[in-house]
Amino acid sequence: MICPNPAVAATPAHGAQAHSEWITRFAHLVQPGGTVLDLACGLGRHTRLFHASNHAVTSVDQSHEAIQSVANIANAIETDIEAGPWPLAGRSFDAVVVTNYLWRPLWPLILASVKPGGVLLYETFAQGNEAYGKPSRPDFLLAPGELLQVCQGWTVAAYEHGVLHQPDRVVQRIAAIRPAESATDPAPLQA
Known part of the structure; x- marks a missing residue:
């Protein structure tokens, strides 16, 4: 069960709420000055968090409004990642951040977007x-x-699965570090 943090309140619009307590707690795992992919970024709450910490951020969302809200601080890409081609083919990042979004067919591409030694939040x-x-x-x-x-x-x-409050919801979350590649690792996936 997750111990809720009542100080973190959220509003309904994805991206308009405060930074995720989980992402904030594990942001230190990202290499200083490293590259960050904020996937399905919404209005950019985590894009802003990592930009403020001097990370080069790439933000992806299908919403024009979302992309316009971060275009001045990130490499902002407006695309439908569920229906269109993967816009980041051949690219990898020191961190990939995903919140309030799930599309299972993208798992291989999301994982391949994390550099060896990088982190998935x-x-x-x-x-x-x-x-x-x-x-x-x-x-x-x-x-x-x-x-x-x-x-x-x-x-x-770190990994958690349980109930959070304000608003009440059930979440699952992970902070995982990709192992360093060895000579026997397969090549990264291309889309």
């Missing part, structure tokens, strides 16, 4: 959230332990 809704509202469809809710399975073979710095 991921937080989204999980099974049980249907008791609190949306999202409630299983397609948009992580199964117990799903992020651990996705990051199998990586070093898990």
Whole structure:
């Protein structure tokens, strides 16, 4: 069970709320001055967090409003990553940040976007959230332990699954470090 942080309140609009306490807590795992991908960035709450810490940020979202809100501080890419081609083919980052977003077919591309030794910071809704509202469809809710399975073979710095409050919701989150590549590792995925 997650110990809630009542000081962190959220508003309904993704990206308009305060920084995720999880992302803030594990931002120190990102190499100083390293590159950060804020995937499905919303209005850029985490883009702003990492930009303020002197990271070069690439922000991706399908919303024109979202991309315009971060265009002056990030490499802002407006695209539908679920329907279109992967816009980051051949690129990798010291950190990939994803919050309140889940599209399972992208797992291989998301993982391949993390440089060896880089970190994945991921937080989204999980099974049980249907008791609190949306999202409630299983397609948009992580199964117990799903992020651990996705990051199998990586070093898990932290993992949680449980209820948070203000607003009430069920989330799963992970901070995982990709292992350094060896000569036997496969080449990164291309889309």
